[in-house]
Amino acid sequence: MRALARKTAFYVLAAVIAITLDFFIPRLMPGNAVSAVLAKLQGTQVTPAAIKALETEYGLAGHQSAWDQYVKYWENLLHGNLGVSTNYYPTSVSNVIGSGLLWTIGMVGLATVISFVLGTSLGVLVAWRRGSWLDNLLPAMTFFQAAPYFFIAILLISGFATGLHWFPALGGYDQASVIPGLSWSYISNVLDHAILPALTIVLASAAGWIVGMRNVMVTTMDEDYVLVAQAKGLPKRRVITYAARNAILPSVTGFSLAIGFVVSGALLTEIVFSYPGIGYVLQQAVVNRDFPLLQGVFLIITFAVLAANLIADLVYVLLDPRTRQEG
Amino acid sequence: MAIGTGVGAAETAPVTATAVSARRFRFPRSPKIIIGLVLLGIFVLMAIFGSVLAPHDPSAHLNSTVGIPQPPSAKNLLGTTQTQQDILSQLLVGARSTLVVSFLAGVVATVLSIVIGVSAGYFGGWVDDVLSTLINVALVLPALPLLIVLAGFLSSSASADDLLVALIISLTGWAWGARVLRVQTLTLRSRDFVDSARIIGERAWRIVVFEILPSLVPIVASSFLFTVIYAIGTYTSLAFLGLISATHWSWGTMLFWAQESSAAQSHEWWWFIPPGLAVALLGTSLALLNFGIDEFINPRLRAAGLSRKVARKAGVPRRFVLGMTPVAASGRPGAGRARTMAGVAAGPGAGQ
Numbered sequence: 001m002r003a004l005a006r007k008t009a010f011y012v013l014a015a016v017i018a019i020t021l022d023f024f025i026p027r028l029m030p031g032n033a034v035s036a037v038l039a040k041l042q043g044t045q046v047t048p049a050a051i052k053a054l055e056t057e058y059g060l061a062g063h064q065s066a067w068d069q070y071v072k073y074w075e076n077l078l079h080g081n082l083g084v085s086t087n088y089y090p091t092s093v094s095n096v097i098g099s100g101l102l103w104t105i106g107m108v109g110l111a112t113v114i115s116f117v118l119g120t121s122l123g124v125l126v127a128w129r130r131g132s133w134l135d136n137l138l139p140a141m142t143f144f145q146a147a148p149y150f151f152i153a154i155l156l157i158s159g160f161a162t163g164l165h166w167f168p169a170l171g172g173y174d175q176a177s178v179i180p181g182l183s184w185s186y187i188s189n190v191l192d193h194a195i196l197p198a199l200t201i202v203l204a205s206a207a208g209w210i211v212g213m214r215n216v217m218v219t220t221m222d223e224d225y226v227l228v229a230q231a232k233g234l235p236k237r238r239v240i241t242y243a244a245r246n247a248i249l250p251s252v253t254g255f256s257l258a259i260g261f262v263v264s265g266a267l268l269t270e271i272v273f274s275y276p277g278i279g280y281v282l283q284q285a286v287v288n289r290d291f292p293l294l295q296g297v298f299l300i301i302t303f304a305v306l307a308a309n310l311i312a313d314l315v316y317v318l319l320d321p322r323t324r325q326e327g
Numbered sequence: 328m329a330i331g332t333g334v335g336a337a338e339t340a341p342v343t344a345t346a347v348s349a350r351r352f353r354f355p356r357s358p359k360i361i362i363g364l365v366l367l368g369i370f371v372l373m374a375i376f377g378s379v380l381a382p383h384d385p386s387a388h389l390n391s392t393v394g395i396p397q398p399p400s401a402k403n404l405l406g407t408t409q410t411q412q413d414i415l416s417q418l419l420v421g422a423r424s425t426l427v428v429s430f431l432a433g434v435v436a437t438v439l440s441i442v443i444g445v446s447a448g449y450f451g452g453w454v455d456d457v458l459s460t461l462i463n464v465a466l467v468l469p470a471l472p473l474l475i476v477l478a479g480f481l482s483s484s485a486s487a488d489d490l491l492v493a494l495i496i497s498l499t500g501w502a503w504g505a506r507v508l509r510v511q512t513l514t515l516r517s518r519d520f521v522d523s524a525r526i527i528g529e530r531a532w533r534i535v536v537f538e539i540l541p542s543l544v545p546i547v548a549s550s551f552l553f554t555v556i557y558a559i560g561t562y563t564s565l566a567f568l569g570l571i572s573a574t575h576w577s578w579g580t581m582l583f584w585a586q587e588s589s590a591a592q593s594h595e596w597w598w599f600i601p602p603g604l605a606v607a608l609l610g611t612s613l614a615l616l617n618f619g620i621d622e623f624i625n626p627r628l629r630a631a632g633l634s635r636k637v638a639r640k641a642g643v644p645r646r647f648v649l650g651m652t653p654v655a656a657s658g659r660p661g662a663g664r665a666r667t668m669a670g671v672a673a674g675p676g677a678g679q
Binding site for chain 2 (some may be wrong): 302
């Protein structure tokens with residue numbers, strides 16, 4: 001299918017641009033960023049060996065040309081080599097990231113899906129009941145949309161964790177009382193720790209889905225086929241399904257645009273909760289000025305977002321037959 | 328086009344008394360717009376006069392003998408931080424940096440989005456192909472991680488430079504606006520009035536500036552507000568992560584210090600609520616204005632076109648609102664715009 005091939009080519013191009021940006025940013029920042037980084041690292045607990053590795057990575061050791069460095073960078077990348085973390089030296093960046101990735105995919109992925117399903121259904125309801133008390137939800141939604149994720153996270157911790165003591169405030173599981181493994185106590189502990197961060201993501205992102213779905217739904221409900229469905233006396237549920245099925249298409253496209261946002265917000269949420277995912281790795285990288293790790297995290301997140309986009313596009317092709325005729 | 332000239336006509340040339348009042352007053356009377364404007368006004372005043380009104384130096388340690396944050400009191404109206412800095416002063420002083428960075432980023436990003444989006448839509452062909460690809464790539468790359476990498480390499484004196492930070496944020500904020508403007512320009516360029524301008528022999532830049540841009544004003548306004556909201560969140564997030572110099576006061580820096588001292592875990596609400604609420608309310612005020620603009624452009628989005636009472640009096644059947652709205656379905660300016668604006672209104676969550 002040509003449409004699919006075009007989509008895939010686009011995402012490959014986006015990935016190449018992201019990788020190129022990742023290569024050039026440290027080299028193009030004003031005031032020779034790399035030597036500034038090295039200066040910052042002198043006198044910290046970073047070992048000389050780590051600094052040497054960093055010098056090699058940024059091409060300061062052998063005086064290679066920029067193009068040679070770029071080729072070398074691609075070569076490393078294709079071998080899955082993202083460099084060596086200066087903070088966790090000699091652990092490789094890919095290993096540090098790998099340890100956080102599973103936590104993030106589990107918690108953030110689930111929260112995103114819940115938020116999408118919940119938000120879209122609520123949006124349908126609000127649109128159908130236009131003019132009822134449900135309209136009052138909309139201003140409240142704007143507040144949740146405008147509040148930063150981490151502020152909602154802080155509020156939830158203060159309210160439900162340290163205030164009411166319903167849920168734990170920090171971490172991915174209780175390291176003092178349970179041992180990681182396939183035991184019920186561990187799994188329930190993990191779930192217990194995931195509820196508040198997941199709730200943060202749902203609260204902060206559902207507003208966008210609700211408002212978006214409502215606005216499209218309101219327009220769709222004016223279409224003639226909805227009027228026909230209603231006029232011939234179909235049950236209300238059927239009519240809503242007809243309209244919603246068509247109104248959801250923009251939301252699916254919107255999903256691919258929003259996923260980057262949700263991931264960014266989720267990173268901050270993880271940091272507030274000290275949740276052991278990618279966000280936490282990112283924060284460690286920022287705090288310790290661990291630039292190889294920082295760049296690695298950027299690449300991984302970008303790849304994840306691009307992959308999610310590609311999936312959303314595939315789903316769109318499945319849902320909307322018109323896209324299949326094209327080309 | 329219909330909107331721009333329609334409003335202008337209603338304001339200058341009175342048609343009939345009722346038509347004028349209906350047209351002229353619907354826009355500002357919307358409670359969303361009024362609340363949004365009032366809130367925004369308060370924050371702008373804070374940004375202008377904040378450092379004069381602040382009772383203390385936000386960085387000064389007022390008391391060296393106390394080591395824990397003090398709750399609000401008569402002496403410190405919003406309490407103090409761990410190191411006995413006055414939180415009210417920080418909030419007032421921090422308003423300026425937050426507003427300056429986000430509005431500056433909004434302006435730069437909007438200019439970028441107009442240049443790129445309108446060029447792509449108007450010139451079409453390979454220009455459109457190249458620019459559309461650029462727009463779409465900028466849309467899918469996750470902005471915050473990219474900004475974190477960029478800001479991570481800034482020295483702490485450079486990160487205290489509001490102008491530089493605003494420019495960096497604007498680099499990631501222009502793409503939504505460009506996308507919406509491109510689509511709208513595409514529908515405009517084949518309209519009769521643009522065609523006739525072209526046939527008369529107007530130059531391209533003149534057509535773009537005098538024929539197309541005026542019709543795009545509502546969309547530009549909406550995408551500007553949305554970009555500012557984005558910039559507020561992003562700037563606060565960067566500062567919260569400690570990527571902006573921690574002695575450069577903004578609401579994000581305040582949240583950074585609160586998080587550093589585990590204010591949420593110790594229940595020190597007076598420390599993290601004021602800056603967080605300020606950020607959220609500032610964003611809400613802009614979002615309300617945005618809603619107001621959207622509903623003005625697309626009447627179907629209004630919560631209830633008629634209130635229940637009015638509807639019953641007018642004999643409109645309950646809940647049967649289908650087909651009652653006066654906006655024509657397609658082929659009219661409202662139709663294409665309705666869908667694009669729905670996306671802008673909902674921000675990243677909706678899209679097209």
